[in-house]
Amino acid sequence: MALSVEEAKVIVQESLDKLKESIKREIGYTKELADDKLTLKTLEKMKTDGEELPVGCPYESFDEWITQINKEIKSSEQSIARIGKEKAEIMAFEYYVTNGK
Numbered sequence: 305m306a307l308s309v310e311e312a313k314v315i316v317q318e319s320l321d322k323l324k325e326s327i328k329r330e331i332g333y334t335k336e337l338a339d340d341k342l343t344l345k346t347l348e349k350m351k352t353d354g355e356e357l358p359v360g361c362p363y364e365s366f367d368e369w370i371t372q373i374n375k376e377i378k379s380s381e382q383s384i385a386r387i388g389k390e391k392a393e394i395m396a397f398e399y400y401v402t403n404g405k
Contacts (some may be wrong), residue, residue, distance in 0.1 A: 313401050320397040323390045330387045337380040344373045 307315070351366035363369040 309404050313404055316397050316404075317401055320394060320401065323397070327387050327390050327394070331386065333380050333383045334389070337377060338382065340373055340377045340380060344370065344377065347373065392393050 347366055351370070357363065357366065357369075359366050361369075363372070
């Protein structure tokens with residue numbers, strides 16, 4: 305059984321609402337990415353300068369810590385890229401909800 309346009313619009317609107325909630329996290333991901341990049345730069349300098357790990361640091365080495373920060377940077381970058389795609393989907397869904405016949 306095929307959906308009517310109005311039934312499809314209801315389903316698309318639900319997806320649209322979820323996407324709009326999802327993109328609200330963009331600022332948080334952007335801030336986290338900036339923090340992680342600064343942390344990476346600081347850690348690399350500390351390693352190059354031959355500094356010791358801070359007291360109580362849970363990492364066994366700067367290399368282990370740097371590896372973890374690089375993973376977090378990659379994750380934030382992927383989340384920001386996903387949000388870019390979601391913004392395009394929002395545009396398409398809004399167009400359909402407004403203009404679909």
